[in-house]
Amino acid sequence: MATTSTPGGAAPRTSLWGRLDERIGGYAYIAPFFIVFGLFGLIPILFTAWVSLHQWGALSDPTFVSFDNYARLLADPRFWNAAFNTLSIWVISTVPQLILALFLAHVLNETLLRGKGIFRMAMLVPNITSVLAVGIVFSSIFGRDYGLMNFLLESLGLNRVDWQASQPSSHVAISTMVMWRWTGYNTLILLAAMQAIPRDLYEVAAMDGAGRLRQFFTVTVPQLRNTIIFVTIVSTIGGMQIFTEPLVFGGTQQAITGGAARQYQTLALFLYEQGFRNFQFGYASTIAWVLFIVILGFSVVNLLLTRRIARD
Amino acid sequence: MTRTAPPVAEETRTRRRVGRYHAGPGIGTYVVLVIALLLSIFPFYWMFVVASNGTDAINRIPPEIMPGPNFLDNVSKVFERVAMDRAMLNSAIVATVVASFQTFLAALAGFAFAKLRFRGRNVLFVFVVATMMVPLQLGVVPLFMITKELGLVNNLLAVILPGLVGAFGVFWMRQHIAGAVPDEVIQAARVDGASSFRTFRSVVFPMVRPAAAILWLLTFLGAWNDFFWPLIVLGKPESFTAQVALRQIQNTAYVTDFGVDMAGTVIVTLPLLILALVVGRQLIKGIMEGAVKG
Amino acid sequence: MRKNRVFGVAMSGLLATAAFGAAPVAAQDVTLDLWNFGAMGLEELITQYEAEHGIKVNIVQRGYDEHHEALLTSLMAGEVPDIAAVEVGYNSLFKATPQVFTDLRQFGAEALEPTYLDWRWAQGVATDGTIIGIPTDVGGIAMCFRTDLFEAAGLPTDPDEVSALWPDWDAFIETGKTFTAANTGAKFIDSAGGSVYNLVKNQGTEKYYAPNDPDTLIYETNPQNLKAWATAVAAIEAGLSANISQFSPEWNAGMANGDFAVLGCPAWMMNYIQGQAPDTAGKWNIASAPEKGGNWGGTQLTVPAASDNAQAAYDLIAWLLTPERQLEVFKLHGNFPSTPELYDTPEIQDFTSEFFSGAPVGKIFAESAKALHPVYEGPRERAIDREFGNGLGRIEAGLETADEAWASTLANVLLALQN
Known part of the structure; x- marks a missing residue:
């Protein structure tokens, strides 16, 4: 990966280590948010989309029903x-x-x-x-x-x-x-x-x-x-x-x-x-x-x- | 919009200036405010009136409107029906852990978003803000299944884990760090050879400590009062949080006893009221400053 | 708590002991989670058991629907209580997946069968023969009425005379009109759904489903259901109902304050009234229900399969539900035993209730229990029941006419069943 400096930012004179630290640090510091949100937010949301295309009751297995649930909902x-x-x-x-x-x-x-x-x-x-x-x-x-x-x-x-x-x-x-x-x-x-x-x-x-x-x-x-x-x-x-x-x-x-x-x-x-x-x-x-x-x-x-x- | 002057100074400044244009507030202003104040407080008073009487005092016309002698009685009935002490402890644990993690992780992420330069920073930040619009209910069914897979149903971790981060916190801390910490300070630390984490720990965080404290309080309140998800996932008494226990009191038995219901409500609300009295001033200040920044 | 050894139950007691007596769990630190809805009247006995057996029982009570919903959730998650109450309205739903419950035959529960009413026992048995639960009480139906209000309205207060006022439901409505005309300030009944519809519906031989057929719905044509609906509507239109939904805070208040004079009374309702309105002691009496017969409610205590303490849980259940202890519960709270050998014992026959003005409640409910017959309850029993209740609620609130409500109820039932 080449050195792409963020436009507009007043790039200070720093060592390679400093730049790396900043970049890696940046990702590392926001990582917890994305990991936790991913696991307990994003995955459930995407999974919800998948589930919404199924008929799925308690103690039973899901069957794919395409957009039936949506059609049913709009008519409900x-x-x-x-x-x-x-x-x-x-x-x-x-x-x-x-x-x-x-x-x-x-x-x-x-x-x-x-x-x-x-x-x-x-x-x-x-x-x-x-x-x-x-x-x-x-x-x-x-x-x-x-x-x-x-x-x-x-x-x-x-x-x-x-x-x-x-x-x-x-x-x-x-x-x-x-x-x-x-x-x-x-x-x-x-x-x-x-x-x-x-x-x-x-x-x-x-x-x-x-x-x-x-x-x-x-x-x-x-x-x-x-x-x-x-x-x-x-x-x-x-x-x-x-x-x-x-x-x-x-x-x-x-x-x-x-x-x-x-x-x-x-x-x-x-x-x-x-x-x-x-x-x-x-x-x-x-x-x-x-x-x-x-x-x-x-x-x-x-x-x-x-x-x-x-x-x- | 950032503001560097301490708010107190600003207030005195405006006070002096406006004073020239009109005199102090009239009696009407106070009447309005006192009415608002009474409306704010009345439900608390009513809570206590019912909690200190009993169902029969309330279920009559005219209803009892003065506190009665049965408060302690009702409180002990609360503890008979549900282990409220355990529930309060659970809530305290959940709220403390959630608030502490959220504040720390939000400060860290806020620092990265405000002061570090890395690819995709802005896009990722917009994403974070956008997640605030996602309703909790959206993921609740799969969230339940995931929790089940992790074996965490009826476990406090089921409530704690999803609460470890929050988009609002990240947004809040980013705004405060961007506003309160000048770039020069960061650069100076960097020139001194401080790593980014060290910069965060010893330079940035101390400068936004008040904002972090407010965030901690707000998160604590939110976690303490959370109800929808805990109601679904915490089914066993030893895992009840205070809110779930409160619902439990309401449901317990066919027999409705408003006195006991309300005594439970008082018990669950009291810590927050005390908290509000202790830190209310700072909390108000924080909420108001946050509003201007947002 | 003192024991009340009953002569007539010695045999069944022996049977019960034979069934599980071999292995009373000796563990010191066993904690059992027991989930139920409302008060079952078992609390005192459980306390006694805790003391005698050195175990701890955590009771979690929820609202009726909320309890069964939470139970289903927990069964799915595999994080279950050790003992769970399942009421008859939800029975078929749970029995459809017997594998999530402990088959109590593994503890020899089948030996207990002769102790209980056949049909009550059968309610805890799934189609594959799995015994998922042991029956608690039976809810034979009578009518509780306020003697003070009846007197104020110039009506008789002697139970026999009151029973004679309403040989059938038409007469019941007529009595209600007489009562209403007297302007006592109280309404005749609490709600048309609770004190009329539910009772009439439960007096039939079938309800919403054809007998033993989970796929055939007959609620739209079943004459008993039509009659129940029509009678309830008649009660509303005659202005007899206080329009208070049952088990709500307003209902509790109304009960304590005498806002209504008659309350449909399955035996367990006595427990409720005594708990909710203790100050009304001596103001109630009990007459028989119009057209007699009918059962409302009934619960099985089950042990979910994922319980770690199945044996201990079963021991407690079997202990709690022996005839002698059911008799104790009846005397304390009013919930009527599901063990028929008690019915003709003097303990039952001679038992009267102070609270209900000395009414011979033992005799009344024994008679009603003997007349009971099995009624099939299908898997979505409760979902359908709720819609009929809501339909009557809409008429009571003046939101819909009777015809509109019937049509909307049928539509809503279909929507509910789509699930």
Whole structure:
């Protein structure tokens, strides 16, 4: 192998040993990642692709069925239902969450604010709690007959809601868990980005007579473009895989199907149902790949959309 | 975007400047923040209310909203149902090992990606970042089979091994090393004849130690709270992690006892809350700095 | 724990001892993993066994489906518990691969056969003759009802009179309407799926599969299944149901708070009620089920083939499930023995339950157990059952009409069976 120096790099004068050390070291240092990821990430992923072309049940051998599983999946109403639920829960949890986080970050960005540390800490604590714990607590809050939320609604003279029973109400309840856990975290991230915005921009805007609200929309939001994209993509990746919240919300009996009408079964739950309840490894693997493609597609669309919105 | 000035200095700078344009925050700001704070804390409070009462106190209208006397009782029932001490120990082992390996290996890989020149560096880095988009569920069926082949089902290693590396960590450390360690420092070390590993160990790592600490914490939290994979692969009580044990408490017996469920939740959450109180400030700072770098 | 030597069981006790008595495992440090779902009422006996035999038993309990799913996963991985409960809904599924279980004949289990009800014993035997499990209890069906709520509604509270209120299911629905009209604030039943559909379905001679034929599905035409569905729908439409899915936290709360007056009661349900709603002691009584008969549930204790402690595991199972110990469990918890020679002993016949207002539960469930007959359960029994339950759930939640739900249920069953 010849000496191909990386273009652009300010090549220092070093010995042959130094260059070798750098090159070999480079590979050696990233090797653990690729080895472990290869074994526990890449191989399973490729293997999943192979499995998805087979019919494979518990305690039996796989038979090759080509793309049958994919055709079956696309014709399976349970799949479309789960896809819709996933999307719906993602939208209901992400959009208000982002708006709320932006707002809270803006408020926290007040320079003369007292008790900053406490408020920031309050933003952090929900996020360090496990999803399972959050699920258990919120399931009790959203109980139909003795849940706190219904007690509250009733005290306000409103009707109680059977949270699990319908699609909209169950989605709202599940989204609440997601929002509670992530709004604060995203607030901190947005806050950090806000603080990095050069103050001159505000000064200029202020001299142009822009009020605080105008400043927010003409300076803050556009400057946060990259961060908003980042936050959205992260929430997309998480949102498409949502599993524990609906699982715990459903208690023990109806959890995996997401209710009697599959009203809150997400794609990850559907995958789990096929893979580890029905032990249809072929079909479950098919769902996994389609889920992956959906996530990839969403991330790309997201990137494009958010870019455009932020630019306008 | 890199930033070299310490954040504190920047904050004081901005404080002084903005002060000219408007006075301090109004009462509305505080009202909003206090509401947010209460909403953040309330579920924890509720957790404790239920854990210190019992099912009957909650299953009535109006529900009990003050802490009761049964907390210790419920806690002891938790330990009757599942070996929570063992599960907590397991979680501590898993989370510590995973966080330590991930941080070290991520720092090493991040160093290579940021400061060493080798063929295919950029392509490989893009690959690493792209793996972050792969959903965990994608490989779970074969992962289970591989684990089975390795004879690691019901073994903590089944959870530890796949967690030894993480794309996010590599990305995080690369960004910090690229930002915080000037090329000149590396070159100087090289001129002194230091090997690349020595450079890493005695020059680079000390400079990014705070970022590594944050990564360690974040990874620790993630590993502690991991649920999906452990639920599948850890079926025996001696291998339960805290989260699996918590699910176990919920499932144990036909008899639902919210008091016990919640006492379990408190036990599993408490270490993290304490951790948050101890290192929360640094964690917040780290998350915020990381956000700006990303 | 005190022993309750039962005269009538001496013979079977001898048989049981003959079968395995030769080799009580002497190992000091044997630890057995036992996986089950819910409470089997065996915990006290296991503690006693641990003390007497110097072994340790780790019990892992999971939800009903979750338990069987975890068991299947573990059988695949070869990382198994030493003892695993297999409920009848999953029986055929597991029996299809008998090689993953220890054939208990190697420990002489066939000698125990005469001790148990024929059909309960048969549930643990695979088609190739492998004995994969020993039966625990039988779930003969009766009706538990709240005397306080019945009284408030102006209905009789004496078990015989209550039984007379509902000779058949139509009468049961009518009684429900009367109860509902009285506006006690409580609903008549907890759920149409649990307290009507399940009971009626289990009273037939066949359910979803043609007898002993894993390939022929009859759920769409089986008159008993149609009747079960129609009766459940009638109950929902008459507003009798509290619409609480069974084994959920809301159900537990409703049971403790008296949100419903009647609960379909296989014998093991008594264990559940006493555990979940201890404060309701004395407020319940037990009447016979409309049209009588029917079994709900029943579990075999199995020893997975990959267990390292098969002998010790078998010893424990055989010890736990002898008639005398099943009798103890019954007296403590309500789970009814699957060993018929007990049924006519005074121990059973004269046994009454304080919790259930002194109801002669021994007599009631002995009678119901004697009337039981084998019903074939196919490999996907549980998967089909879940879809019917979900279908009724959709009607209860007002998401679908009865006709829509029937159509969607049939479609969903087909989807579920595709797997």
